[in-house]
Amino acid sequence: MKKIFFILMLPAVLFTACSKELDINPTQSVNEDFVFSTDANIKAALNGAYDVVSSADLEGGNLQLYAELLGANGEISWVGTFNEPDEIFNKSIITTNSFVRDTWSAAYRAINICNNIIANINVVNEGDRDRVKGEALFLRGLMYFELVKLYGKPYSAGNAATNLGVQIVTVPTVNGEITEVQNVARSTVAQTYEQVISDLSSSKNLMGEDIGVYAGKYTAAAILSRVYLQMGDYTKARDEANDVIENAGAGLEELYSKAFNNTSPSAEDIFVLPVTAQDGANDLHTYWSIADFGARDGDVEINQNHFDLYDAADARLALFYDYGGGYVYSGKWLQQYKYIPLVRLAEMYLTRAEANFRLGTATGAAALADVNMVHERAGLPALTALTLDDIILERHLELAHEGQRIHDIKRLKQTADGFAYDANELVFPIPQRDVDAVGPSILVQNPGY
Amino acid sequence: MRKIASITLVLVLCTCSFVLAQTTITGKVTDSKSGDAVANASIQVKGTSIGTTTDAAGSYRLTLPQDAALLQVSSVGYTSKEVSVAGPVVNVLLVSSGTKNLDEIVVVGYGTKIKKDLTGNIAKVKGSDVQNMPVSNFNQALQGRAAGVFVEANNGKVGEGVKILIRGSGSISASNSPLYVIDGVPISTSTGSGNALADINFNDVESFDILKDASAAAIYGSRAANGVVLITTKKGRMGKTSFQVNTQYGFNKPTHLRGFLNAQEFVDLLREAAINSDNIDGVDPLDPGQYSGSWLQFAERRLTRYSGWSDWRTLQTNTNWEKLAFNDDASTAAVDISASGGTDKTKFYTSLSYTKQDGILIGNTFKRFSARLNLEQAVSEKFKLGINMAISQSTSGRVPNDNEFSTPMQIVALSPITPLRDLDGNVYNSPTTTYSNPYVDFVDGKYKSVTYRNIGNVFGQFNFTPSLFFRSEFGVDIQNQNDDQFYGFNTTYGDGSNGYGQSDWFKGLDYNLNNYLTYKKKSGLNHDIEAVLGMSYQKYNTVFANVFGEQFPVEQLQKLASAGVIKGGTSRESNSSFLSYFARANYKYNNKFLLSLSGRIDGSSVFGADSRFGFFPAVSAGWIISEENFLANSGFLSFLKLRGSWGLTGNADGFGEFAHLGLWSGSSYNGTGGLVSTQLANPDLRWEKSNQVDIGIDFGFLKNRISGEIDFYRRKTDDLIYNVPVTSSAGYTNKIVNIGAMENKGIEIVLNSDNIITRSFKWSTNLNISINRNKVLKLDGDQTTIPGNDGRYLNSLIVGESIGVFYGPKYAGVDPDNGDALFFLPDGKTTTNSYNDAGNFVVGNPNPKLIAGFGNTLNYKGVELSFLFQGVFGNQVQNGAGGFMTAGFDWFDNQTRDQLNRWQKPGDITDVPQLRLGGYGSDGIQASSRYIYDADYIRLKNITLAYNLPSSVLRHVKLSTAKLYITGVNLLTITDYPGWDPEVNTDYRAGNRNQGSDFYAAPQIKNISVGLNIGF
Secondary structure, three states: OHHHHHHHHHHHHHHHHHHHHHOOOOOOEEHHHHHHHOOOHHHHEEEHHHHOOOOOOOOOOOHHHHHHHHHHOOEEEEEOOOOHHHHHHHHOOOOOOOOHHHHHHHHHHHHHHHHHHHHHHHOHHHHHHHHHHHHHHHHHHHHHHHHHHHHHOOHHHOOOOOOOOEEOOOOOOOOOOOOOOOOOOOEEHHHHHHHHHHHHHHHHHHOOOOEEEEOOOOHHHHHHHHHHHHHHHHHHHHHHHHHHHHHHHOOOOOOHHOOOOOOOOOOOOOEEOOOOOOOOHHHHHHHHOHHHOOOOOOEEEHHHHHHHOOOOHHHHHHOOOOOOOOOEEHHHHHOOOOOOOEHHHHHHHHHHHHHHHOOOOOOOOOOHHHHHHHHHHHHOOOOOOHHHHHHHHHHHHHHHOOOOOHHHHHOOOEEEEOOOOOOOOOOOOHHHHHHHHHHHOOOOOOOOO | OOHHHHHHHHHHHHHHOOOOOOOOOOOEEEOOOOOOOOOOOEEEEEEOEEEEEEEOOOEEEEEEEEEEEEEEEEOOOOOOOEOOOOOOOOEEOOOOOOOOOOOOOOEEEEEEHHHHOOOOEEEEEEEEEHHHOOOOOHHHHHOOOOOOOEHHHHHHOOOOOEEEOOOOOOOOOOOOOOOOOOOOHHHHHHHOOHHHHOOOOHEEEEEEEEOOOOOOOOOOHHHHHOOEEEEEEEOOOOOOEEEEEEEEEEEEEEEOOOOOOOOHHHHHHHHHHHHHHHOOOOOOOOOHHHOOOOOOHHHHHHHHHHHHOOOOOOOOOOOOOOOEEEEEOOEEEEEEEEEEEEOOEEEEEEEEEEEEEEEOEOOOEEEEEEEEEEEEEOOOOOOEEEEEEEEEEEEEEEEOOOOOOOOOHHHHHHHOOOOEEEOOEEEEEOOOOOOOHHHHHHEEEEEEEEEEEEEEEEEEEEEOOOEEEEEEEEEEEEEEEEEEEEOOOOOOOOOOOOOEEEEEEEEEEEEEEEEEEEEEEEEEEEEEEEEEEEEEEEEEEEEEHHHHHHHHOOOOOOOOOHEEEEEEEEEEHHHHHEEEEEEEEEEEEOOOOOEEEEEEEEEOOOOOOOHOOOEEEEEEEEEEHHHOHHHHHHOOEEEEEEEEEEEEEEEEOOOOOOOOOEEEEEEEEEEEEEEEEEOOOOOOOOOEEEEEEEEEEEEEEEOEEEEEEEEEEEEEEEOOOEEEOOOHHHHHOEEEEEEEEEEEEEEEEEEEEEEEEEEEEEEEEEEEEEEEEEEEEOOOOOOOEEEEOOOOOEEEOOOOOOOOOEEEOOOOOOOOOOOOOEEOOOOOOOOEEEHHOOEEEEEEOOOOOEEEEEEEEEEEEEEEEEEEEEEEEEOOEEEHHHHHHHOOOOOOOEHHHHHHHHOOOOOOOOOOOOOOOOOOOOOOOOOOOEEEOOEEEEEEEEEEEEEEEEEEHHHHHHHOOOEEEEEEEEEEEEEEEOOOOOOOOOOOOOOOOOOOEEOOOOEEEEEEEEEEEOOO
């Protein structure tokens, strides 16, 4: 009898015991409220922002790849099988190109993390608050700069006040709420540059002196020098570059080859991404290296047109290697688990030299001396006289295949594979999925697409 | 309570009183017309509970009480009969009642019903119909056998993904798979790799009952929006223990090879493509002065590189790479042994099975050992308990997903001028091969997956009174899977890192508790009542961990213990749970009027606290018109039933366990942990709800020699869950929301006919036809289109169209003047050679309009021929690899043979653009209708020719049955689809919206096997 009673009671007992079983929490994720509740969590989010910025879609390789493919000028060829880089190389990009789409969304993902950090900055311990805020501002400014360079007409094209830049969002997305703040129209090129300068300048004032894999005062200065160079503001470009050279504590490596394939920051790295077997993406290696080094099939080949630019004695030539059969690749990205330099001191010398030369000044050093710093390091005899073309060529060779090519072409109003520097074809389309999500009347597509 | 106990006592005493003097009789029960043995017929001593059932040969043995005089003999489909005990041997002839189909027992959720009394739509497939079919997954065996059930294997890889849709797609982002329930335990379909359903030995299955309409399925509430497949395994029966042994051996081949350019064509066309590109650049590469730096020079250097040791100019090598993707010696083998039997107290079924299937692709294998024990013990008159338990070990040699360079089918991209091996006998790899050679991964890599699976339950059932019982079931589904991968020094993964090894561990635990009370009462002549009330709790837990490393000292040391560098690893866990309460009442009046009501309250952990519970009711009714007097005497119309149902079901599977939360996850930068945003919150997320109405007619003519069903249904899903694209500027790309509505409308027709029944020759036919029209009714807000053009595929969501229609540029052929690919502008009339200017149109639909199955069984004196045709009509497939393989030598991939019809000179009329190396101008290789093809097909799914040895022979060798058979699967496919196989949905992207995509997907497997089946 008791048994039967027990059997009948069993379900009743189970009914009540089970209700709690519906409360299950995730094991691999945490709720957004929790992230911005403590000092340590926000610092972890800042490290996460670096992780996104260093991903393959962004500084981990694709931003550099795009700049080189757009500015190929017969010096390099995309010979890989992926259609998306091929479209970029051919300047016939379709609006659904998934690389173009993913770079756009990855940049905004980083920006939103930074916006969250900045909005909750008061939770951070007072002693670290400036640094954390500064780094978040730096990464946000860097992302807007990368976006406007690719998705907007170049600053040098004029009409910066009317040409469209990118969508600017400076508040965090929380509670899943997406409003007009996010579904915003594109700012102009000028407005986007203002945002970039505002973020980077503020960050410069907030961050400390240390540079390397995390941003500091001089990392911001180095990026600012690039921003001003794009804008043709040589005075400010010179001053920022000068600030880096004078104060960052970096020095050129003795050998050019030592600046690449390192497992720690080199002496001349102003900003460098760590890549190890454990973490960090290196898509420069993926596309520029070959299968023998674990990469794809040598998707980017270096052509004779490029080598024609060098003096035969140039030590920088030694970094290229022949795979047999006349296929030559850049050795800068030979190995996978090597740090990726984003800004090297050599660039600062060349920026200061170009700006000084154009302005007729000698801030920090004479242009000739700066160019020779780089020129002689390449094993070449010092130049005795200097033209602007010499400086531009030195920059072209020194920074070859590091992701600066198309941006130099655009600011110098040169041509790329027959396209004028301000041609529609040299500007990425706004990803179709975003145009569809926001609406084509608000998120206006670029001309030519 | 006390009363119940005393009744029990009386019953027990009664049982004892019969154990007095006894005699034993034997006999055989046969069909009066055909002379066939009637298995499972019930023989009962009239007025007692003493009885037995006949075995497969129709024989029985029964011990009688002393004064027994009359036996009651009954069997499904026969008129019951009383015979007197006239001696020690009592043979019985039974007369067919013509209601065999109608009296069939159909399994419903938490109970059974006879088919005649059904008010919902349930398709039943008997285990015996698919027994010994040489496929690895029971879903493939069900293909074409049930109306409204669409089965499609992703590709021809063995033991991998198979889609099953019951009455169309009900959801965009949530699961579209039915719920699978084995002996009352909802099983898990999630797994680490491969297909979790391939672990099930379907030779143990007695029946598959597929609950299609909402009233049949609603008892499973939120789990049932996509239908329910109830799998009932074989149970033991009282009587002598019988054994069944089956052995089988066969061969596997691909259904079709598509063919690529040979060496001569490859060289000719590639050079032509290079010259064309040069000409566009204004270069004449045939002029020696202009050759340097030309595309032709570039191409010829590549030809030299790809030729390895041989000379492409003299066409020394002509490798058919496509053939190398396939295993020439693929075979299948199976051995099954089962035994079943029992006493009046204990009944058992047990089996042991081994099956091996080599995939048709190199490196793809599947093996399964399984064992089962189903045991039921009557503890007392009132209480019985039992266990149904199966264990299995599945071992697979896996091949990478279709989009990986190392998957065997991507070998077709390699040049026919490349020899397989160098002069030292080593398999050539990149850079001699155009891409990494998958054959190297086959020779020098391995991917082995071993899964241990234990599905089973224990149950107890207590009968309070003859009309009230309580049943409690506790079921588990435990999965332990280990995937071990090793890629040697020359492989894609292992090159540059001295080998790559990875070990993955997956553990799945799914447990389930069901408690329910059932009340059954027939009061008077006219009232039948059945009621069920119960609860169910289910919890799913999965754990995944892996570790991977590089730098192995030698290739022979393949475990990670030997890795010089442990590169990384991870572990993950996920949990979800359901808590449900359910009730159902069935009422039958006068054997004519049927009514059924059910309701279920489901709580799911995947929703926020405020939207966690959902209520899912259903109602259905039926009227057996043929029981009415005005039809009772119709000689022609023997059965007619009208039924209708409405029900609400829900869906909470398939979109993650925490879709409503705003989530951040771990990441790492500079060796330090970080947090990154991963999911946008949606606190309002709620159940997808599906409303279904079904109206059906069941009919039988000529004493039910011809019978069938016609059903009309409409299923409307509201609050569709979809990962809607949002502006990237929010920092997220998608948000999971309840956005809209979708409907499926359709007609299902089932016809069964016993065309000829004579003593020596029988012929029966069955036909099922299903028409389903899927339509998206509403999307988010005012949005009417979510375009899906991702550069390679076009599956989109458009209001008014079916889910996943191809929406994108419409190919307009080739400009006869210059060979450019043309597309239609948005006006649909004028053409452009600019892809970006092209208009977007609905250019195809991956959802079939009609599916059908047509089966025949013919018997002549022990020779049996059965065959099943299966067809899919009105759908299209897009070849996502068209931009590589049908691309006019945009790059060096070998091309499909249709490229021979390319445009060559002004005035040429063709739809293949000019060949241009390097993607010059408009070569039409983007995603468009150019790569969309009709994919209708008719397939001879299964054909079996069997010979049953006559009983005169069997008696000498002491066997009860012996059958020798030859069977074939997919022996014939009729289709216009130009690719490998029209039954395809490439594995790496298969989903609800992403249908009808081909991307180097392996063709389906064609099998021919011989087997022997004996019983004793």
